[in-house]
Amino acid sequence: MVEAMSKSIGQAEVLVAGGGPAGLAAAIAARQAGFEVTVVDCAQPPIDKACGEGIMPDGLAALRQLGVRIGPGQAAQFRGIRFFNDQDQVEADFPHGAGYGMRRTVLHQLLVDRATEAGVSLHWGARITGLSAQGVAIGGQHVACRWLLCADGHNSLLRGLAGLDVSRSALRRFGFRRHYSVAPWSDFVEVHWSNCGQMYVTPVSDNEICVALITRSPSVRWEDALPHFPALGARLKDAQPGKRLLGALSISRRLATVQLGKVALVGEASGSVDAVTGQGLSIAFRQAIALAEAMRGGSLQQYEVAHRGIARLPRMMSTLMLAMDAHPHFRRRVFRALTSEPDSFRRLLALHTGAISPLKFGFRETLSMGWHLLAA
Numbered sequence: 001m002v003e004a005m006s007k008s009i010g011q012a013e014v015l016v017a018g019g020g021p022a023g024l025a026a027a028i029a030a031r032q033a034g035f036e037v038t039v040v041d042c043a044q045p046p047i048d049k050a051c052g053e054g055i056m057p058d059g060l061a062a063l064r065q066l067g068v069r070i071g072p073g074q075a076a077q078f079r080g081i082r083f084f085n086d087q088d089q090v091e092a093d094f095p096h097g098a099g100y101g102m103r104r105t106v107l108h109q110l111l112v113d114r115a116t117e118a119g120v121s122l123h124w125g126a127r128i129t130g131l132s133a134q135g136v137a138i139g140g141q142h143v144a145c146r147w148l149l150c151a152d153g154h155n156s157l158l159r160g161l162a163g164l165d166v167s168r169s170a171l172r173r174f175g176f177r178r179h180y181s182v183a184p185w186s187d188f189v190e191v192h193w194s195n196c197g198q199m200y201v202t203p204v205s206d207n208e209i210c211v212a213l214i215t216r217s218p219s220v221r222w223e224d225a226l227p228h229f230p231a232l233g234a235r236l237k238d239a240q241p242g243k244r245l246l247g248a249l250s251i252s253r254r255l256a257t258v259q260l261g262k263v264a265l266v267g268e269a270s271g272s273v274d275a276v277t278g279q280g281l282s283i284a285f286r287q288a289i290a291l292a293e294a295m296r297g298g299s300l301q302q303y304e305v306a307h308r309g310i311a312r313l314p315r316m317m318s319t320l321m322l323a324m325d326a327h328p329h330f331r332r333r334v335f336r337a338l339t340s341e342p343d344s345f346r347r348l349l350a351l352h353t354g355a356i357s358p359l360k361f362g363f364r365e366t367l368s369m370g371w372h373l374l375a376a
Contacts, residue, residue, distance in 0.1 A: 009038055009040075009121075009123065009138070009141070009143045010143065010144075011135070011143060011144040011145065012036065012037070012038035012121075012135075012143060012144075012145045012146075013035050013036040013037070013145065013146045013147070014027070014030045014035045014036065014037045014038070014145065014146065014147045014149065014295070015037075015038050015040065015135065015136065015143060015145035015147070015148050015149070016030075016037060016038065016039040016040070016149045016151055017040055017041075017128050017136065017148065017149065017150050017151060017152050017158055018039075018040075018041055018150065018151030018152040018153060018267070018269070019039045019040070019041030019043065019045070019047070019112075019122065019124065019151075020041070020047055020049070020108070020151060020153065020267065021107060021108060021111055021267070021281060021284060021285075022151040022266050022267020022268065022269075022284035022285075022287070022288065023039060023041070023149070023151030023152075023266070023267065024039065024108075024111035024112065024114075024115050024120075025062075025063075025066055025111065025284060025285045025288035025289075026149050026151055026266045026267075026287075026288040026291055026292070027039045027115050027118075027120045027149075028066045028067065028068075028111070028114055028115050028118050028120065028288070029066060029288040029289050029291065029292035030147075030149070030291070030292045030295060031115070031118040031119055031120050032066070032067070032118065032292065033292040033293070033295065033296045034296070035147070035292075035295065036121075037119075037120045037121065038120070038121045038122075038123065038143075038145075039115065039120055039121070039122050039123065040123045040126045040128060040136075040138060041123070041124055041126065042125065042126060042127040043124065043125075044124050044125060045108060045109065045112045045124060046104075046105040046106075046108040046109045046112065047104075047105070047108050048104050048105050048108075048246070049104050049246070049248060050175055050176060050177040050212070050246035050247055050248035051104055051175075051177060051212065051248070051275065051280070052177070052189075052200055052202050052210060052212040052275060052278060053101050053102060053103060053104055053107075053177075053202050053204055053210040053212075054078070054099055054100070054101045054189050054202040054210075054278050055099055055100050055101075055102070055107075055281050055282065056094075056099050056278060056279060056281075056282045056352075056353050057094050057096060057097035057098060057099055057353050057355075058282050058286070058353050058354045058355075059099075059279075059281050059282030059285050059286075060097065060099065060100060061097070062282065062285035062286050062288075062289060063285055065289060066114065066285065066288070066289070067114055067117075067118070068110055068111060068114045069110075070100060070102070070110065073205070074102055074106050074110070075100040075101060075102035075106070075204070075205075076100065076101045076102070076184060076202075076203035076204050076205050076206065077098045077099070077100055077101075077187065077203075078098060078099045078100070078101055078186075078187050078188055078189050078202070078203055079093050079094060079098050079099075079187050079188065080092050080093040080094050080188050080189075080349065081188060081189050081191065081278075081349055082186065082188040082189070082190045082191070083190075083191050083193065083335070083338075083345075084190065084191070084192045084193065084231060084232075085192075085193040085194075085331060085332065085335045086332075086335075088332075088335040088336065088339050089339070090335065090338045090339050090342060090345045091188055091345070092342070092345045092346035092348075092349045093346070094349065094350075094353060094355070095346070095349075095350045095353075095355040095356075096355050099189065101189070101202035101203045101204040101209075101210060102204055103204055103205075103210075107281075126138050126139065127139060128152075128157070128158065130161070131148075131158055131161040131162060135148065136148065136158075145262075146262060147262050147263075147264070147295055148162075148262055148263045148264070149264050149265075149266055149291065150162070150263065150264070150265045150266070150269045150270075151265075151266045151267045151269055152269050153267070153268050153269055154249060154251050154253075154268045154269070154272065156265070156268075156269035158263070158269070159255075159265055159269050162260060162263045163260065164255065164256075164257060164258065164259075164260055164263070164265060165255075166255065166256040166257070167253055167254065167255055167256070167271075168254045168255065168256055170251060170252065170253045170254075171251070171252040171253075171274070171322070172249055172250070172251050172252075173197070173214050173215060173216050173249070173250040173251075173252075173274060173275075174214070174215055174216070174217070174218055174220070174247065174249060174250065175212060175213065175214045175215075175247065175248050175249065175250045175275055176212065176213045176222055176245060176246065176247045176248075177210060177211070177212045177213075177245070177246045177247075177248075178210075178211055178222065178241055178242055178244070178245050178246075179204070179208055179209070179210055179211070179241075179242035179244075180208065180209050180211060180236060180239040180240065180241050180242065181207060181208055181239065181240040181241075181242070182207070182208070182209060182236075182238075182239035182240070183206065183207050184201075184203030184206075184209050185235060186201075186203075187203070189201065189202050189203075189278065190232075191276070192229045192231065192232045193324070193325075193331060194228040194229055195228065195328055196215055196217075196220060196224075196225050196228035196229075197213060197214050197215030197216065197217075197220070197225065197228075197325065198213070198214050198215075198276050198325065199211060199212065199213050199214075199225065199229050199232055200212050200214075200276070200278075201232065209239075211232075211236070212275070213225050214250050214274070214275055214276055216325070216326075222245060250274055250275040250276075251268075251272050251274075252272065252273055252274045252318055252322070253271045253272050254271050254311075254315070255270065255271045257304060258270040258271065258303070258304060258307050259300035259301070259303055259304050260300075261300075262300075264291055264294075264300050264303055266284065266287050266288060266291055267284040267287065268280070268284075270287065270307065271311065273311070273314045273315055273317075273318040274318045274321065274322055276318070276321050276322075276325070277314050277317050277318050277321065277352070279314045279317075279352070282353075283310055283311060283314060286310045287303075287306075287307060287310055290302075290303055290306035290307065290310065291303045291306075293306075294306065313351065313352065313354070314352075317348075317351075317352050320334075
């Protein structure tokens, strides 16, 4: 049920700090595992965020496991990914299932509704200000808990207070998002590349698309970026842009550890990959399920191992795509290699979405792609 902080929490078996998609998914998974769960967030639902608003097939599978159902008219389906760079173009369908594009506010409300249905206690408008051995401080009130799940985002306060803020690596890029009132012209998510960064287009309904920009330069603005993507600019010329232009950081961060004692990090608080991978939500939902299984087993070390496994492939793909972003010559070589052997892109996409394992991708495919990169 949704409660105001005027009613004392007192104590919680599982306390989730952060009521965004990662926190709500963790709360739902923990509730399904049999725990009593309380979520605390300083915002009010539905919570919006600048993002590409696409959910990959593996993320949708995790949502189904959490009992979240997406109804008619709440999302737009896309069947694969299409890359553009200058005159080169490569695309591939997902090998199993489809992805969904949907407004972040719609997704958040679905998660709120599912959490409420599952019996999660939701406290909005409440800010966590401190951490102790027994629990947390919320507006001067002490709340004891058995498990503390920190889902308070990139700039997690609790991550630092818990001593888990040791980062092995961190790279920042800058993201912006705008909606356009226009019928989607493709049932793919399109990723347009240039020396300015990437713009990617996700259908979110029958008459609306989400366009996101990610760039390394903090000085680039939306109007400055569009001329770098002439094909996309032509598509958007007569489309009606939404009034809201949201911005956010896209951070690639890897932490030394994501758990300590009774404290666990989940979602962007636990590290992240660059937004261009499109895997942020899928990673968070899969982490939530793995975390609940670890709590049920009584040891968060199990979650540590699962967390590394969940992030491994997205990090590999992020490394490749960030190298393509930073080095135009390398990007052209990759595109020429992929266009000369389109099946490689299909298998890379299957690898990216977890449809095949790295072992099944195999030495032969790796060698073949390496050869085409050299030949290009």
